Amino acid sequence: MATSMDGGTTLNSVSVGIEEIKVLTSAMPAEYGHATAGALIVVKKAGTNTLHGEGGELFKSTSMMHRRFFQRTTLQQDNPDNHTLFQMPDFVISGPVVIPKLYNGKNKTFFQVGGSHHIDSASDAGS
Numbered sequence: 001m002a003t004s005m006d007g008g009t010t011l012n013s014v015s016v017g018i019e020e021i022k023v024l025t026s027a028m029p030a031e032y033g034h035a036t037a038g039a040l041i042v043v044k045k046a047g048t049n050t051l052h053g054e055g056g057e058l059f060k061s062t063s064m065m066h067r068r069f070f071q072r073t074t075l076q077q078d079n080p081d082n083h084t085l086f087q088m089p090d091f092v093i094s095g096p097v098v099i100p101k102l103y104n105g106k107n108k109t110f111f112q113v114g115g116s117h118h119i120d121s122a123s124d125a126g127s
Helices: none
Strands: 018-024 039-044 052-061 083-096 110-116 119-123
Touching: none
Parallel strands: none
Antiparallel strands: 018 039, 052 083, 083 110, 083 119
8 A cells, every 4th residue: 555645545456356345435434534535445355274366367459449439440450550558467376374394374374465567558650
């Protein structure tokens, strides 16, 4: 979690590691104090007694983009040198903490490791 210049906070999290997101507005419960704008509650996934992993990817490419309803050609057909690529693969691995012959964390101690990589490139040879 990071605080931005305008006083707001930014949550950088792996999307596959989130269990639930709640947005609270208007009449806030007393536990949130005197917040007038609202609150965002993010619940992350908990560890399990078995080793578990999950992954995903967001992907967008110019060649896969559709045309708008009244547009006769796609962006790729208008300018073949215009390429856009956006990828964001992410993963989460979780399980019990086990150190052989020293500690068995089943039902007690869990770990969760996650990662994400942002790839965003755009080239426009026409301008």
